[in-house]
Amino acid sequence: MSPLGHFSQSEAPSLSGHRSPFVLTSFCTEDNVLECRSYINQEVSSLGLRAVWTPTDGPAELNVVAVLNSLYELIQLHRQGLRALDDMEVERQRSASNTELLQLSNTRLKGQLELSKRENTSLLEKERQLQLKVKNLQSCLKNEKEEVQRLQNIIASRASQYNHDMKRKEREFGKLKERLNQLLVDKKEKKQAMEVLNYVERADGKRSMWKTGRTEARHEGEVYRTLLSDYDARQRELVLENSEQRKVLQQMKRDMVSLLRGSKPARREETPGDPQTQVRGEGDSEDSEEVFESSCVDAREKLTNSIRLKWRKLKSHMERLDSQASLVQAGEGAEPDAVPLETHGQEMERLKLEIQQCKDFIHSQQQLLQQRLTSPCEEEEAAAIPPGSPMQGEGGRPGERGRLGEDWRALEEQRTHFEKERKTFTEAAIRLSHERMMFEEDRATWLKHQFLHWTPFTDQNQPEMTEGEQEAASVFSPECLPGSPSPETSSSPRCQALQTQSTADPYRSLPPSPESRYR
């Protein structure tokens, strides 16, 4: 360990402590005088003091003067230091007290600031409230002013009305006074009088009666009778109205109950049994006690209360349905209860189509019936044509038409007979329809027979049938019928004969008959 290190160790405690005594023995000993001396020199010169030892003084000697001077200077320095320390101490104390003072004042001022802030906010609040009050008062004032204005207007109009009336009364008063003066002056007074040539009868022809107690009583009676009849009429009307409304309410209740029952089978358990039984019980009791209900307030209230209950349930049900319907519209599955509009619309369309078809059918049937009525006439004419004439077949049609036209003109002259024969004709038509039916049945059986017994023998029948077939075809084809008047009744058996002869072909060429449709 170097002596310097030793020194520094020993110096440190001395410098850190304030007035700790120097331990001289540990620093300088007899061995290290020279080192101490040089060290001291260094230190002193570093402090800016005169050197303790100069090399001129001699190697192992100390300059006592210099040492004493430096010692003195050191003491001075030390004293200065102490003084400075004292001063600094004082200064420090002073500043400490200052800071304490400042801190106190700071806290005090802070407290004051808080207080003043709180006061400020409270004052602001008060101001706001006052402003609100002011606003209110201003609006009140405005209202009051308006009210005052209105009242003033009213007063003004009343005043003008009073003035007007007053003036009118004054004028009348003036006239009265004048009249009174005039009457006082006027000597001859014209009395009231009535001149009549002769007295007339009363409007109702009766004689006028004396005023007696009986007539007075009669008048009183009349008055009360009138009033009573009016009250009676009104009461009757009200009773009628009441019963009608009660009926409507009961109907509504029944409908609501059925709706609720039908649409919410699952919720039946939820609904308390009492209303349902109450409903049923009420219905029975009310039907039987309708007469007494008019005076029973309780029954009325029961009815209205039950209606209200049902209506509330119905409303909640409808709301649920609405929400479900909206869900359906969003595409979240079909609700079995909700009636889809599309199928409903389709049903309507279908029904409409059906109606239209039926109408068309009826119309065509009417037309056919008309044709049927006129067709026997044609058959007669067709029968009048000789079978072997060249007019048969398709080529003879125009000639036939010409002849028919002539016949038609001839028949035109017979139009007066038409009305009489119409009745018989309709009977014939009815008979005709019956016979048609028979004919159809016959034909069906004949066809069946033919089909089942398909033999060459049918060829022989055919040439005979051809004429009948063609005649029938000409009879039943719509183009040749000009709508001629009714034929004689004798034609109908011929129709029958023609009909029974026809074969499967006329069956095809025949327009559909009403009977076949109905079969």
Place this chain on the structure above:
Amino acid sequence: MNFSEIFKQSNQLCRISPDGRYLATCVQYRLVVRDVNSLQILHLYTCLDQIVHMEWSSDSLFILCAMYKRGLVQVWSLEQPDWHCKIDEGSIGLVSSRWSPDGRHILNTTEFHLRVTVWSLCTKAVSYIKYPKACQKGIDFSRDGSYMALAERRDCKDYVSVFVCEDWHLLRHFETETQDLAGLEWSPNGCVLAVWDSCLEYKVLLYSLDGRLLSSFSAYEWSLGIKSLAWSPSSQFLAIGSFDEKVRILNHITWKKITEFEHPATICSPKTVVYKEVEKRPALSIQDLSSHSVSSGCPLLAVQSKYEISQPPFQIPVVKPDLDRANPKVGVSSLAFSADGRYLATKNDNMASVVWVWNMQKMSLEAVLEQTAAVRCFQWDPRRPRLALCTGTPRLYLWSPAGSVSVQVPSEGGFQVHALSWHSNGDSLVLIGKEHLCLCYMDTEDKSTDSNIWTK
């Protein structure tokens, strides 16, 4: 629609007889009785002075002619033209004269409303009623003609006396709680009497036939009150028109207000049909002007008009009245129910050219008719819901739920329609001008030909 020729009349005195067969008109001091259909003069009577008031008796056998200045009343008979009757009130004067419902008594009110004298044409009996009140409507007869209500004022209090018209027996006499009774009216069923106060106080009192007070209704205080009042034909409703431009409807069961009809200046409801009269002046060329005489009555220059349907919102022209004057021109002054009671026509005085038609079943505004001039008179057809109105122009206006039409009255001399009155069968109208009158015959059989001129 057919129009008769124009006849002269004076004082707007033209009345059709209650049985609908005759038309009586006054020309100065002459009374002319014509047949309604042929307009032939049947009788001509001469009175002693200019006729001021003329009235048919209820059985259409007699006509009363009153001459107030002379204090005379002359009665003429249709059956016996040489029958005469003259009532001279003498110095007591005459202010009003009317028939009693039986057609055999005449009630004369003396000057200053001193008393009412009941003269009888059947007997020599004369009755007097003291202290009748001089007000807007002081006497009213019930519809069946059995009772008469008379307003009286004694010692600054109002009274109502009910008389039996058969023998003028005083049935009831009671005081009313009014400040200044202005009028009274029987309900059509004759069981209720409505009594209303003057416009300074809004008050309606309802009395039963036997004099009991049934109810009292007052909508507001202090402002000017009731201006007009009308019963519905079934006696179910009482419509009250007031100065606050509203009509209040009371019901006959509770006598409380069931609804209020307002007359705003803007109509926004799309359900109301608004008919606006539009005048179209004919475009004439110089040639036309030179060839025809340019007079206001020239039919060529006559201003045609038609109705146009306006779309909502609709602005109504309002005339602000002078509130400083008495009886200001504001408020509902005319009310009329249609014969079936389904419609109510009203007129608000500060919207004088507009007639409002209300639907009483829906209690809403049905139609509004705006004319080019102030509406002078409107009256419902006694048989069907058809309203006729006039505005002082030479045109007749008709409204019905099917539509409305404006018809020019054909005339050379510029006939302005000031008032109108329906015939009791609803098939013809008497149009009364200032000095002339004209009859209008409606097309009764075929309504379809008229329908194409109706504006819908």
